[in-house]
Amino acid sequence: MTNEEIDHMFENYYGKPVDLSKAGNERIRDLANILNIKLNRILQGNDTYPEIHFRFIEDPEFNAFADKPELGKNIYVIAINTGIFYILEDLIGRICGSNSILDDWGDLSEEDDTIKLNNPHMLSLQDLYKQRGVSNPIIPKHESRRILGRVLFQYMFTSVLYHELGHIINGHIDYLRKFGYRLRLSEDKHEYEYENEIDLLTFRTFEMDADAFAANKCIDEIIRAVGVSEEAPQEWKFIFESYHRLVGLWVFSQYLILRILGGFVPTMDEIEEDCHPPSGVRQSMIISAILTSVNSEIKLEEDELLAFHQYFTFQIDRAEEVFQELSSSKLNVESIKFGLSEAGTNIYKSLLAKWVIIRPELLKVAYNKKLRDIA
Numbered sequence: 128m129t130n131e132e133i134d135h136m137f138e139n140y141y142g143k144p145v146d147l148s149k150a151g152n153e154r155i156r157d158l159a160n161i162l163n164i165k166l167n168r169i170l171q172g173n174d175t176y177p178e179i180h181f182r183f184i185e186d187p188e189f190n191a192f193a194d195k196p197e198l199g200k201n202i203y204v205i206a207i208n209t210g211i212f213y214i215l216e217d218l219i220g221r222i223c224g225s226n227s228i229l230d231d232w233g234d235l236s237e238e239d240d241t242i243k244l245n246n247p248h249m250l251s252l253q254d255l256y257k258q259r260g261v262s263n264p265i266i267p268k269h270e271s272r273r274i275l276g277r278v279l280f281q282y283m284f285t286s287v288l289y290h291e292l293g294h295i296i297n298g299h300i301d302y303l304r305k306f307g308y309r310l311r312l313s314e315d316k317h318e319y320e321y322e323n324e325i326d327l328l329t330f331r332t333f334e335m336d337a338d339a340f341a342a343n344k345c346i347d348e349i350i351r352a353v354g355v356s357e358e359a360p361q362e363w364k365f366i367f368e369s370y371h372r373l374v375g376l377w378v379f380s381q382y383l384i385l386r387i388l389g390g391f392v393p394t395m396d397e398i399e400e401d402c403h404p405p406s407g408v409r410q411s412m413i414i415s416a417i418l419t420s421v422n423s424e425i426k427l428e429e430d431e432l433l434a435f436h437q438y439f440t441f442q443i444d445r446a447e448e449v450f451q452e453l454s455s456s457k458l459n460v461e462s463i464k465f466g467l468s469e470a471g472t473n474i475y476k477s478l479l480a481k482w483v484i485i486r487p488e489l490l491k492v493a494y495n496k497k498l499r500d501i502a
């Protein structure tokens with residue numbers, strides 16, 4: 128398909144793709160180029176993988192999705208809304224431009240006091256614009272802090288991209304299609320149309336699986352990239368020489384995304400209706416997925432594994448502190464603890480039990496023939 132045909136397909140099915148040649152869209156274009164390179168590298172490395180196209184979509188909601196438009200071919204799409212771009216750009220500017228956040232990363236001496244938001248739990252661009260007007264994002268003053276911002280930004284979007292890729296490669300989209308599920312743009316919202324009901328636990332199992340897929344791919348990349356970052360200044364190179372610190376930063380970035388998505392303790396009703404597992408549960412699952420991944424790349428002794436686990440927990444605690452620091456109002460701090468509560472543990476267990484049932488069915492449609500045995 129030509130680029131014009133792909134743009135046209137997105138516009139028909141999912142919403143207007145961002146015009147990357149337009150003035151003002153340079154920052155999105157730079158990120159889109161990086162994400163396209165990453166996506167193509169994965170697709171070219173696996174000749175069994177289908178054709179997949181990626182676009183940023185003009186949509187204010189904090190959302191991304193994968194789908195298979197009905198073109199009579201094995202073509203899939205991944206879309207990330209501009210809402211995610213501008214919200215994360217704003218948050219990262221505030222984080223890296225602050226003299227009291229992530230003080231072990233680069234030189235903070237030139238940065239200002241934190242420029243707070245009334246509430247950093249933003250699920251749509253309106254939530255952001257209400258709080259800050261339409262001014263430009265904060266740019267950190269010191270180069271090392273701008274690089275930190277770029278690393279964080281790339282980590283966040285790479286994991287969003289790979290999460291959606293996981294939905295395709297691991298067969299979730301085709302499984303849903305078998306049951307007559309179709310993603311449709313109605314009014315201004317993306318919603319599923321369906322012929323047969325699928326239980327929420329199945330959807331949540333897919334989310335868990337896509338999170339694990341993304342975590343594994345990201346950790347893989349980080350470990351391979353250690354020591355080879357070309358843009359890091361000499362005095363800052365040590366950061367890129369340690370996968371330990373980079374994986375920690377990645378955990379930090381993931382927590383921030385999940386914190387935005389789940390900034391509250393879900394009520395039982397909300398737990399029962401949401402097709403995503405609660406944020407705290409997803410966070411614990413991502414940690415176990417990356418521990419498995421790190422352990423298979425670099426064989427770890429039991430005490431090293433424990434040290435990693437503690438380090439990740441430290442990153443989560445720190446990300447929670449950052450979220451509080453960014454907020455001028457008092458935020459609920461209980462959302463992550465939910466993952467470890469009895470109700471959270473029960474959800475965790477039910478997902479693992481469901482995975483055992485669903486995995487053989489997924490294997491029939493997955494492009495990845497090595498789906499995990501255990502979640």
Ligand SMILES: [Zn+2]
Pocket residue numbers: 290291294333334337
């Ligand atoms: Zn998902």
